Amino acid sequence: MIVTRFLASREAILLGALVALLALIAIRFPAFVAPANLLRVFNDTSLLIILTLGQMVVILTRCIDLSVAANLALTGMACALLNVAMPGVPVVVIVAFAVALGAFLGAINGVLVWKLDIPPIVVTLGTMTIYRGTIFLMSGGTWVNSHEMTVAFRALPRATFLGVSMLTWIAVVVIALVALVLTRTPLGRAFYAVGGNPNAAVYTGIDVGRTQFWAFTLAGALAGLAGYLWIARYAVAYVDIASGFELDVVAACVIGGIAISGGIGSVGGAVLGALFLGVIKNALPVVDISPFWQLAISGAAIVIAVALNTRANRTRGRVILKSAEHVT
């Protein structure tokens, strides 16, 4: 019963596609699917996974957050500047600071959507440029380079525990936490309810705006965490870090079967969607395709995935007037 239901699910189809992709690569490059390399691919995709989970929660509530990459860059730069100014501050404090600052930036989006009822796409397009510009004001346009950061600051993502890097562990913990929130708490249920049917959600006593606010705050907190990890991992901070990354994040969500109209999606789908892009990105140089192909491939993947998703969602319910369904 459980097996058959799983086999019919979107996650199973996606898993199948991912395995097929890996098999295709393995035919010519068996080394790519060695466990150690797959772990490396997962590690490289960890940041995308963290951001995708945040974005998923926002999309579940019928919103979209285009400012996540700018949030990441701003928080990352703030962490780097903090580290340079006060090298004595322990890394744990910096991580907490990153999460708090990210959550604050996310909450700004949330308040504008909640209290002023401004469409999320407008809010986050605006804050995206504002946050990017703020990085310039903070840093004066200069770079923070590897040698200016403390060793402890840079070491955290690379440190290993049980032979697996901390970056991977953090991603695993985030996956578990988001899954816990979505499936085991009233807030998680509210995210789905708000996206599935806002009017019905209101009648069941859920504050739609407040729920969307928490979704943005959660996405912001995760973007902040990813901000520190990104800067520490690549050991450099500048204005244009992760520029355009928000599109990869949205792409991962769409590929992962999260409906842009809200209310549908799972943690498993989001993770698989991110991994799908991660495998493509890591496989391109191996199969000797120029990295310049990546943008076009993820673009094509978004278009194909959204087309398939919409087809799948449309079969539900009875269509009374055939030609009317396209309209709304």
Added chain:
Amino acid sequence: MSISERHIPDRLKSPLETRLKSWESLLLLVAVAIFVLNSFASPYFLNAWNLSDATFNFTEKAMIAFAMALLIVSGEIDLSVAAIIALASTAMGAAAQVGMGPVPLTLIGLGVGLACGAFNGALVTGLGLPSIVVTIGTMSLFRGISYIVLGDGAYGGYPAGFAVFGQGYVWWVITWEMVFFTVLAVGFGVLLHKTNFGRAVYAIGNNPTAAMFSGIRVGRVKFILFLLTGLMSGVAAICLTSRLGSTRPSIAFGMELEVVTMVVLGGVSILGGSGTIPGVVIAAFVMGLVTFGLGLLNVPGIVMSILIGCLLIGVIALPRLWSKWRA
């Protein structure tokens, strides 16, 4: 989520009062204020040639904004416009390398724009997909193709006659781009405000289902709007490429944001159903004057983008704050 109410007033306001209290008049006032402030702030502002140069700041974006305004009024959006510019410019660059003249280059630019618009339109109206996601996807796809073709290289060597679109003057300080801008502004204004097609666009934006039941072919109208947006991106690509004289895959990066900002600043509701072309024209001047004035004061471009972002949120937030405060 609030359900919007439509009141039917007991007595209609006089046309003059409505016009004076409109978003467009407020915006016009802002434009004049910025103009006056700028002329005090910098001695270089009130110079015919400088002002003529400043129009390049907004003419290309405004051409797209006119078509985008119609699209947003109909309840859709196209975020791939800047990527269409990149693809059209790359195609023109490739054609220029094999020695094509200005006329075929122009046709290629327009053709690529139309083709991209048709692709978006087919996905949105044919398959019934949400336009935000589709155009986020095609935005990566179109620009991605430019990156595949060009990589980290660039195309140059456009024929001499091609320069006229972005660098030519009709008379004294009047550029060809200004002429295109004016003609297109009038054209789109007439299309939206004086034709059946324009009425259909408003009807669809307000209530697509009701529009369909009143005999409007919703899908076809939306498809035409995507075509127009693609075509205007092609026109903008021709002007921009001609002005810069070279093509890189990162050309016009992030311009979609400025186009959407211009449309929203012009009073077009992002939810669809309302907005005017004169509003967008004034918004274009406001944004052009702000960036030009700040540029004269040596404000870096990225700081201006903060201002554009604040402007985008501010123009929507302030009226809502105002009505909340009064309630």
